[in-house]
Amino acid sequence: MRTKAITRLLFTVGVITWLALLFMDLSVQMSLANNIPPDVPAWLSGIMLNLFIASLFYYYRLKIEREEALNFVDLLWRVFATGLIATVVSLALRLVEYLLNDTKLTTHIVFKDLIYMINLGLMIGFLTMAFAAWKRLILYQKSKWLLRLWLIFEVGLLVALLYNSFRIEKVEWLYFVIYGTLVTLSLVLSGNMKWVAFLNFRQKWTSLLLLLLTVFYLMYMFYTNNSIADDIKGMTAYFTDYRNHVFIVSLTVFVTVYSIFSFLVILFNLPTTSVFEQKLEEVVNFQRISQSIQTEQSEESVYNILLETSVSSVFADAAWLEIHGEKQHRLFTYKITDKESNDIINHLNSHNIKGVFDQGSEKTKNLSKHLASLRGSRFRSILAFPIHVKGENIGTLALLKELPDGFNKEMTKIVSTFSNQAGISIENFRLMEEALQNERYKEELKIAKTVQKSLLPAVLEQDKDFEIAAFSESADEVGGDYYDTLRINEELVSIIIADVSGKGTTAAFHMSQMKGIFHSLGQKDIEPDDFMRQSNQALIYCLERGSFISATYFIINTRTKKIRYARAGHCPVLYYCAAKKSFEYFKDKGVALGMVRNKSYSNFIQAYEFEYGPGDLMILYTDGITEAKDGKGEEFGYDRLKTAVSEACGQEAKQIQDHLIARLYEFTGTSNIDDDYTTMIVKFNSIGRG
Numbered sequence: 195m196r197t198k199a200i201t202r203l204l205f206t207v208g209v210i211t212w213l214a215l216l217f218m219d220l221s222v223q224m225s226l227a228n229n230i231p232p233d234v235p236a237w238l239s240g241i242m243l244n245l246f247i248a249s250l251f252y253y254y255r256l257k258i259e260r261e262e263a264l265n266f267v268d269l270l271w272r273v274f275a276t277g278l279i280a281t282v283v284s285l286a287l288r289l290v291e292y293l294l295n296d297t298k299l300t301t302h303i304v305f306k307d308l309i310y311m312i313n314l315g316l317m318i319g320f321l322t323m324a325f326a327a328w329k330r331l332i333l334y335q336k337s338k339w340l341l342r343l344w345l346i347f348e349v350g351l352l353v354a355l356l357y358n359s360f361r362i363e364k365v366e367w368l369y370f371v372i373y374g375t376l377v378t379l380s381l382v383l384s385g386n387m388k389w390v391a392f393l394n395f396r397q398k399w400t401s402l403l404l405l406l407l408t409v410f411y412l413m414y415m416f417y418t419n420n421s422i423a424d425d426i427k428g429m430t431a432y433f434t435d436y437r438n439h440v441f442i443v444s445l446t447v448f449v450t451v452y453s454i455f456s457f458l459v460i461l462f463n464l465p466t467t468s469v470f471e472q473k474l475e476e477v478v479n480f481q482r483i484s485q486s487i488q489t490e491q492s493e494e495s496v497y498n499i500l501l502e503t504s505v506s507s508v509f510a511d512a513a514w515l516e517i518h519g520e521k522q523h524r525l526f527t528y529k530i531t532d533k534e535s536n537d538i539i540n541h542l543n544s545h546n547i548k549g550v551f552d553q554g555s556e557k558t559k560n561l562s563k564h565l566a567s568l569r570g571s572r573f574r575s576i577l578a579f580p581i582h583v584k585g586e587n588i589g590t591l592a593l594l595k596e597l598p599d600g601f602n603k604e605m606t607k608i609v610s611t612f613s614n615q616a617g618i619s620i621e622n623f624r625l626m627e628e629a630l631q632n633e634r635y636k637e638e639l640k641i642a643k644t645v646q647k648s649l650l651p652a653v654l655e656q657d658k659d660f661e662i663a664a665f666s667e668s669a670d671e672v673g674g675d676y677y678d679t680l681r682i683n684e685e686l687v688s689i690i691i692a693d694v695s696g697k698g699t700t701a702a703f704h705m706s707q708m709k710g711i712f713h714s715l716g717q718k719d720i721e722p723d724d725f726m727r728q729s730n731q732a733l734i735y736c737l738e739r740g741s742f743i744s745a746t747y748f749i750i751n752t753r754t755k756k757i758r759y760a761r762a763g764h765c766p767v768l769y770y771c772a773a774k775k776s777f778e779y780f781k782d783k784g785v786a787l788g789m790v791r792n793k794s795y796s797n798f799i800q801a802y803e804f805e806y807g808p809g810d811l812m813i814l815y816t817d818g819i820t821e822a823k824d825g826k827g828e829e830f831g832y833d834r835l836k837t838a839v840s841e842a843c844g845q846e847a848k849q850i851q852d853h854l855i856a857r858l859y860e861f862t863g864t865s866n867i868d869d870d871y872t873t874m875i876v877k878f879n880s881i882g883r884g
Contacts, residue, residue: 200256207245208246208249212311218242224304240434243358244441250318255326266331266389267397273324278407284316288418291309306425310422311434313415325448334386347376347380351441354444376447376448377448381451402460412453423436501591510600511573511594512593518588530573575599576593588617638699646705651678660876661848661879662679662689662874663848663851663874674694676692678712685751692744708743711728711729715728715729719749723799729745730799742786744762746759748812756805758801763787768813772808772843777839811839811876813873815872819873834857841857851873855871
């Protein structure tokens, strides 16, 4: 904001000083025309002119320095636009003068001086703008000596400005010393053209046009102001003659010389521009292939980059890339149809020329002869390069041109380098993909394990009528088994055991949904079948197609000694009746949650009720228990489950659970499990526990 305010202030000062200079100069001319001694001191107009120059000088300097985003061509456009405006205004004044031709007004000294002062102001504005722009160009990639030389040049301009601050009698030798020094420095500084090398072919042509017009504007302004000054000088000896102002003359020389030098340097650099741009493009293309491992999302992207960069680097008309995979053969094409590429491949194979060709120029000529015999093909030159990954040839890159013998040795070396680098990039890409997948999988399992642990209860609900013990072990660090308990009131306790389909973070996410539903609905004293219906209705909006949750939900009433439950496709409950000393599997009907995705689910679920007695056992488990296999592939099964529980049915729930798990691992013979192991042992007590 401060710089912007200073810029506005300088512009305002420039306008005011120019108006003051114009008023004083016209006042003097009117006084002299009427033979009246002028009241304005002779030195004051010189002060006003220099203040006007200084304000414009720093105005454009700050304006250019503030806009750092301007590139080289933008700077030339600014100079061109300023010169265009100044020239258009000057031409408009010429038109007015032409329309008023042969009138007393156009021959009057005051009118002449007015036209002259306006043209002089326009020329000074254009010169100071060009000076600020040329400074930016000259000091591009500056050095210490260049900065010092520029500082000397600006100090010299300041001395020239002070020399002309007052209308003193001109000292010839001092004038020529200052002028000669500034012209010499202008010539030396004009040799700094480092910015030209960074222009592309199109930018150079644009710059040539802008510089040519800039030189035209300079010549026009010099001619116009010089003509008017000669006319005025023939009418009066007293006026602001810029030709005696060493600063304006030196600035004109500097701007003109640098404009001409820039034009010539760019013109002479035009023939080498295309070669330079081609080499630059080769470097950029090589960098694209090298960095493709970091920027691209798939191996196919690397293939496409290889095609594009190879074609652009050797000016090929088309290309294809054959990739030989274990499962499929892939063909990537660029500006050629699959039919055309297959026709050429078949034609070359018929001449016993196989996928990887010699990369020498002689072989290229032989291939051109073979292509010449292919009817209907627009291509007459071909180069082919192998793509190696880990020493294995995974494919072939083929480049084509419509002209015969269209490739030279240099082109062959360039594409050979590209193909070798592409092989390295593909190899690195595959290694990185593998590493990222492993890391992603490990991180996913780690997150899912944390989620699963937080979903399973740390403490189970206990009561004087029963005790509960639970065990859960995941196969792949995380699974979809879930169990929980919740006290509804002093008499009612709800229990759930569930098995979510799938593994990993998806299963853990569905576990969290089931837990939320259980804690929401389980607090209400609703029938188990109603619990299942409402759970199914909620889950059908969350579970994707093919996912489901098997579950069994219980409500234990310690007052009536009854249990109400509903089974939704889960493993049948194993119940031990102590009074009868018998085991029974409750094989009740019920469909898993999420299998039926409409309200007809109520037709597939039903509630059941039974009484429990002292010493009874209720064994809840997931299918990982009964489907666990030994070394021969035989399952643990329902009978072994019943046998293992019967061996310890007289013990406490925790001891029964430990005995069951020990028998399970003894049967499988390994601690590496294929599926999740989850059990809940509910034992009903004969006497109350504190």
